Amino acid sequence: MARSIRVAAVLMMVVAITVTGCAKKKRITDESGVAGAGGTGNEESLNDSGSLGRYKRGLGPEEDGVLKDIHFAYDSYELDGSARDVIAANAEWLKENSRAKTEIEGHCDERGTVEYNLALGAKRAKSVKDYLVTLGVASERLTTISYGEELPLCRDASEQCYARNRRVHFVPPSE
Amino acid sequence: MNRSEGGSSVGCAGYGRGRVVCRRIILGSVVWAMLGASVASAQVRGTIVGPGATSYPIAVSPLKASVGAEKASTMFADIVAKDLEISGLFRVIDRGAYIENAQGSGVTAETIDFKDWSTIGAQALVKGSIERDGEGLVVEARLFDVVEAKQIGGKRYRAGDDELRRIAHRFADEIMLVLTGERGPFESKIAFASRRRGRFKEIYSMSLDAGDLRAVTRDGSIALAPSWSPDGRSLLFTSFASGNPSLFITGLDGDKRLLSSRRGLNLGGRWSPGGKAIAVALEAGGATDIALLDPSGQVIHFVTKDRSIDVSPSWSPDGQSIVFCSDRGGGPQIYVVGAQGGTPRRVTFEGSYNTSPAWAPKGDRIAYASRIGGRFQIFTVAVGGGDVKRITSTRGDNEDPSWSPDGRYLVFSSTRDGSGAIYLSDAAGSKQTRLTPSGGDDSSPAWSRWLE
Numbered sequence: 155m156a157r158s159i160r161v162a163a164v165l166m167m168v169v170a171i172t173v174t175g176c177a178k179k180k181r182i183t184d185e186s187g188v189a190g191a192g193g194t195g196n197e198e199s200l201n202d203s204g205s206l207g208r209y210k211r212g213l214g215p216e217e218d219g220v221l222k223d224i225h226f227a228y229d230s231y232e233l234d235g236s237a238r239d240v241i242a243a244n245a246e247w248l249k250e251n252s253r254a255k256t257e258i259e260g261h262c263d264e265r266g267t268v269e270y271n272l273a274l275g276a277k278r279a280k281s282v283k284d285y286l287v288t289l290g291v292a293s294e295r296l297t298t299i300s301y302g303e304e305l306p307l308c309r310d311a312s313e314q315c316y317a318r319n320r321r322v323h324f325v326p327p328s329e
Numbered sequence: 330m331n332r333s334e335g336g337s338s339v340g341c342a343g344y345g346r347g348r349v350v351c352r353r354i355i356l357g358s359v360v361w362a363m364l365g366a367s368v369a370s371a372q373v374r375g376t377i378v379g380p381g382a383t384s385y386p387i388a389v390s391p392l393k394a395s396v397g398a399e400k401a402s403t404m405f406a407d408i409v410a411k412d413l414e415i416s417g418l419f420r421v422i423d424r425g426a427y428i429e430n431a432q433g434s435g436v437t438a439e440t441i442d443f444k445d446w447s448t449i450g451a452q453a454l455v456k457g458s459i460e461r462d463g464e465g466l467v468v469e470a471r472l473f474d475v476v477e478a479k480q481i482g483g484k485r486y487r488a489g490d491d492e493l494r495r496i497a498h499r500f501a502d503e504i505m506l507v508l509t510g511e512r513g514p515f516e517s518k519i520a521f522a523s524r525r526r527g528r529f530k531e532i533y534s535m536s537l538d539a540g541d542l543r544a545v546t547r548d549g550s551i552a553l554a555p556s557w558s559p560d561g562r563s564l565l566f567t568s569f570a571s572g573n574p575s576l577f578i579t580g581l582d583g584d585k586r587l588l589s590s591r592r593g594l595n596l597g598g599r600w601s602p603g604g605k606a607i608a609v610a611l612e613a614g615g616a617t618d619i620a621l622l623d624p625s626g627q628v629i630h631f632v633t634k635d636r637s638i639d640v641s642p643s644w645s646p647d648g649q650s651i652v653f654c655s656d657r658g659g660g661p662q663i664y665v666v667g668a669q670g671g672t673p674r675r676v677t678f679e680g681s682y683n684t685s686p687a688w689a690p691k692g693d694r695i696a697y698a699s700r701i702g703g704r705f706q707i708f709t710v711a712v713g714g715g716d717v718k719r720i721t722s723t724r725g726d727n728e729d730p731s732w733s734p735d736g737r738y739l740v741f742s743s744t745r746d747g748s749g750a751i752y753l754s755d756a757a758g759s760k761q762t763r764l765t766p767s768g769g770d771d772s773s774p775a776w777s778r779w780l781e
Contacts, residue, residue, distance in 0.1 A: 206550070206551070206569055206572075209528070210529075210549060210550065212528075229660065229661075229682070265700075265703070265705075265726075266661075266682070266684070266700075267684045267685045268522075268729070268772060269554060269596055269640045269684075269685070270641065270654060270661055270684045270685075272574065272594055272596055272640075273594065273596070273610065273612065273617040273638040273639075273640045276593065276594055276612045276615055277615050277616075277638060280615025281615070283615075284615075298615070299573070299574075300593075300612070304530070304553070305551075
């Protein structure tokens with residue numbers, strides 16, 4: 155129940171941002187804070203609305219969100235120009251919502267082996283986190299996790315699908 | 330003839346030659362005195378079998394069964410026959426062609442009419458008896474050379490009903506030992522990750538013939554990269570069940586315990602051959618390095634510590650070295666390093682993406698997956714580098730090779746038929762067979778040593 159309130163709040167906020175434009179970003183309302191995931195608090199609830207939490211509930215992973223996904227070239231964890239732009243926009247949001255925390259998930263496409271892709275996903279998540287920190291976001295607000303090729307957005311063997319899966323995804327931020 | 334691996338709990342000497350007694354904890358078995366056997370096996374070996382040779386025709390008769398053991402009698406023969414077929418070295422003559430009635434005929438060299446068997450083309454024959462006594466089953470399985478009309482191997486086993494499969498596999502290994510000089514791999518298990526029960530990746534275990542395929546974990550999360558303890562009684566694996574990708578150890582009944590849960594990856598845990606340390610890839614701050622843990626999960630030391638990706642450790646059989654995958658040279662390649670640390674030595678120089686190394690039990694070669702033309706294929710390379718041999722050339726991806734305990738075979742995952750399945754190949758790349766039934770999306774196979 156509380157979870158759906160939080161999702162609704164995020165959606166309302168997304169709508170609000172869309173309506174008002176990027177210049178005015180709404181703060182997260184209290185309803186969207188830590189929801190009843192139990193356990194030891196913030197990290198548990200972040201996991202819950204992240205890709206694995208959604209997967210356990212029978213949902214596919216989310217694409218983008220309040221904070222947009224970052225994309226990578228094959229077998230790479232380097233940030234190109236457009237990746238840096240997206241991260242910069244995400245950094246702005248995080249600086250405006252200075253209590254928000256998020257988990258940065260690293261993902262890979264299915265080519266490449268399971269273990270190497272988990273390590274590559276970790277590198278991708280770390281690249282993004284490091285750049286956010288250089289842009290002024292406090293490191294303590296950001297955790298990282300890698301899912302390698304385990305939680306793809308799509309499963310078809312096409313270049314377009316592979317490109318979507320080579321991503322860093324931000325778990326919907328919460329306080 | 331010595332066993333190449335395993336059997337350390339048994340204390341057999343000169344196994345398979347002359348009169349030898351082997352005592353085991355679970356199963357008692359006594360080798361029958363083989364009449365003139367020391368010469369016979371050498372003669373038979375001359376006519377047999379190696380990769381590329383034609384298959385050796387063998388008949389496997391149901392055992393002569395006492396009351397209450399009829400089903401077990403057929404099951405024993407079925408399992409032995411299937412193992413011999415899977416080995417790729419034998420052609421098992423169809424039971425429908427057998428002339429005699431197993432229940433009414435003799436089981437010793439003196440009482441068998443070998444013409445009944447040579448007529449249908451058999452060169453070797455398995456016969457024997459199975460009885461039920463107060464404590465369980467007693468199996469006497471015998472191997473005969475049809476041409477020489479003599480017994481060349483034999484074992485007696487005492488076991489409970491739930492161990493019948495295992496002793497059938499053990500006898501298949503014995504047949505291979507007698508006829509080829511090297512013990513077969515069938516008394517072992519293969520663990521793998523699979524989503525055959527739904528969307529969650531869980532760890533499964535099976536014998537080579539997939540006869541007792543069952544789930545080991547039921548965590549409803551992502552479980553992957555299983556590997557066996559040296560005694561075949563427990564598995565290491567990595568799971569997201571607690572949120573973080575942590576290293577767990579589990580018995581085959583699913584009773585699991587957290588071993589290493591450092592924040593970040595705790596991935597690809599592998600026991601050293603002596604069972605004293607676990608090599609694992611640990612990630613901290615984005616960099617993944619190979620570390621050694623003690624059996625309680627504490628870090629002993631880091632084998633590598635650098636900015637590169639270092640993953641997928643595999644031990645040399647002497648426990649002195651570790652082979653792993655690293656992108657320190659720009660892209661993923663295979664490296665060997667001393668277990669104490671030091672400067673890794675690169676082993677692969679062909680191809681731009683080489684990963685998932687597995688050190689062969691005989692110590693001489695390393696199997697790995699290499700990306701060629703956008704797909705992954707299995708290769709082996711000499712430990713010193715060079716002498717690269719290609720094992721697969723299929724569509725789809727072939728990944729994560731693991732060696733049989735006898736070093737003759739590899740298992741690996743393959744998507745050549747669509748969804749991932751576990752495949753078997755001999756070390757030369759011939760006789761490739763699918764092992765897991767469909768419906769799987771199976772990956773990351775791990776082959777145990779011989780079961781103790």
